[in-house]
Amino acid sequence: MSTDRAGLSNNQAASVKLLAPVAALLALAASPVALSPAMAADVATPVYKAPVVEVPSPWQIRVRALGVITDDEGYVSQIPGSGLSYSDSIVPELDITYYFTENFAAELILGVTPHDIDGSGTISSLNKIGDVWALPPTLTLQYHFTNFGAFKPYIGAGINYTFFFDQNASAADSLDVKDTFGWALQAGFDYMFDQHWGINVDVKKLFLEPDFDAVVGGTPVSGTAKLSPWLVGVGVTYRF
Structure with missing residues (x-):
């Protein structure tokens, strides 16, 4: 080898x-x-990927149980010492909110409420004068505070226009409550469990004083029903 x-x-x-x-x-x-x-x-060099942050939708809805507590004030112009009182009610209510920014938003409130109209003062013997349904759509501009974490309080002010329908006379021969504008003030808060769901507490004051015409005992009368109700609502918030 x-x-x-x-x-x-x-x-x-x-x-x-x-x-x-x-x-x-x-x-x-x-x-x-x-x-x-x-x-x-x-x-x-490892590549760092930033977490994806979901941008909140500007749209939000709430569904509330709403207590409507009216002021018992008003009068019949032709009868000195006359007064009026109104029944309170609890109804479902829907509102739709649009956020222009995280702080500024507009809210539209929708719901209908039934009310009895009773005589008081010198016309208390009439008892129930009649009953009406009210549709009071209310638009408010709100400021939302955003520095309290999940607790999100807000204040608002706006305008209301109330439609009165399905009007029925009882002690009166006829009843016609006029549709009217009014102002609104608002305060409340949302407590958010996550980005979408939360609970809501809301209080509004409507400055609402519609005029009315009626016929009582064959005599035409007129006056002002100073309803000006408090609207106290508790419900669920959903932000899209």
Whole structure:
């Protein structure tokens, strides 16, 4: 068996020649110097992905149970010492809110309420004069405080226009309560359990004094029903 000058056999020399390119490739792959600059940067610097933050929708709705508590004031112009009183009610109510910013929003309140109209003072003997239904859509501009975490109080002011319908006379021969404008003040808060769901407590004061015409005992009369109700609501908030 022949050997080369280093004392290796011919077979050993051939094996060394075959393994040398493989060893060179392995050394090149293992060396960080062999990586391109882009690859080296990718390996050395981990990529940070910021968490995705969901932007709140500007739309929000609330469903409330609403207590309507009226002022018992008013009069019949032609009868001195006359007065009026009105029944209170509890009704469902829906409101729709649009946020212009996180602080400023507009809210539209929708609901209908039934009311009895009773005589008081010198006309208390008439008892129930009649009954009406009121539809008082109210639009308020609100300011929402945003520095209390999940507790989000707000205040508002706006305008109301009340429609009176399904009017029925009782002691009166006829009754016509006029539709009218009024002002509204508002305060309340949402307590949000998460980005979408929360509970709401809301109080409004409507300054509402509609005029009316009636016929009592064949005599036409007129006057003002000073309803000016408090609206006290508790319900559920959902922000889209």
